[in-house]
Amino acid sequence: MNSENSISLSKTTKSILNQNGIKLNKNLGQNYLIDKNKRDQIINFGNINENDVILEIGTGIGTLTIELAKKAKKVIAIEQDKNICDILAKRLKEEKIDNVELLNEDALNIEFPKFNKIISNLPYQISSPITFKFLEYDFDLAILMYQKEFADRMNGEVGTKNYSRLSAMLHFKCDVKKLTDVSSESFIPKPKIDSTVVKLTPKKNKISLEDFKIYSKFTKALFQHRNKKIRNALIDSRHIITNLDKKEMKKCMNEIEDEKLNNYLKKRVVVVTPEEILFLSKDLNSILNG
Template sequence: MSNEIPIGSPVRTQAIINRYFMRAKKSLGQNFLVDLTAIKGIVEAADIQPDDQVIEIGPGIGSLTEQLLMAGAKVFAYEVDDNLPEILQNELPKEVNGQPIAERFELMMKDILQADFAADLGDFFDLTKPIKVVANLPYYITTPIIFFLNKAKLKFVSLTLMMQKEVAERLCAKPGTKAYGPLTIAVQTQMQVEIALSVKSSSFIPRPQVDSSVVVLTPLVDKPAIGDAEHFNWVVKMCFAQRRKTLNNNLKPLLPVATERAQVFAELGLEPKVRPEQLSIQQFAQLAQRIPVRKS
């Protein structure tokens, strides 16, 4: 099979699968993207420019990696499947835009959740310059990865991530909708969220049971004033503990005295029967300020 055919094309992907006797590992959430329009859409959504520094999570057989490199990016990839280094070495182009692949691409066999970015990237990236994250994420680990990256002390300018459509809808949900909840709030206190494109399940081998979306997360310049983040997130989580119940009922473990709850509702201008999904982030911040901090 000619390497002039992109890795992400169905025919090239199938040829690679056959050549290496591959089977997608369900335990790693592997689904190979075979839609070149979607792959190039991810690169476009990430706004990849020449010499951009990009962390890729789970490069797989290199479908997205190849297009990132062709767009001029310098790519550092994290992978956990021991069968893939050989495939990436053989299938990725030997040089990109006149440069040897070794100068543009580095693979580290490590779980991204165990990453020490300063140590891992220091010899390959200039850590004083911005870094982008681009990935087709395994569905089962999407949320932990987002929170891990958000807490990392690294200069991320954007996270462009393919994920389950339902999770994407939760990330960008608005107050008053069913998708709005603790995940929405935790992410939107830190990042601007935008769904860049939708990808049908038919774009993957093997075909997953759900569709996907590509989400672009950009760190907020002006973040909401939420005070103690740990306390805030705990209060939000408790407010959604029993989603079908009113906020008043969910607050009983936090404010057992009915008159105290009534006073808080009055101060915030909330109706007693309001449901947690109707509150804005600012209202949750005001509420958290009135809830006693848990004793350690």
């Protein structure tokens, strides 16, 4: 981050914050990108054209927003902090940018307007829930920045420490591609960990909505106890997948005669593939909730 342009973005960002008496809160995920080269790289990854409607979560003072608006048909910009939102509204007016729909909302609690691409430096503390929310929508691609450790879990391989509910959920919904790492030096305030930019490309017709809904519940139940055997993990998290009490659920499990299903129930969660979880979830759902 040695170029004059990067220094300029850093100075501009600090100046705007100082002028408005804003002190960023790391605990709220307010880590602002001040590296112009990385900012431009992220935007270029989006391959934006004049027909694109971009969704941006956690806009901050508009480091991405303003440049996105210059390339896209429209930007839907969501920022929860009222003071920051007001600063961005003022900047957009000064720049004479009129194709940004600025929403002062909690992104986790609203229905998103129609969009076809997502480009965001996400607030770190909502990385998991906002990613799961994205999966409920249809879109062409998403260019998203996460903490590096989180990004590593998105592509976690079965049986490894990075294999998680996140990687299992993404398996049927998106291809995940790591694009570039971003040093902690590229932000203010400086976070404790580097970041990674990833590209999500939705998979088409990989799994039905109904099957995915069931799969999602079972995946959530299983990965609350990732090192336990599947049978025990599901019993311990039964409230997520069934209304049966513990005694009733054990009785159902003990009466299963399918040898393949019984063999899966003896495995540890962390070594079972997404395809196997899908098989389990569909069969067990009919048994437990038939």
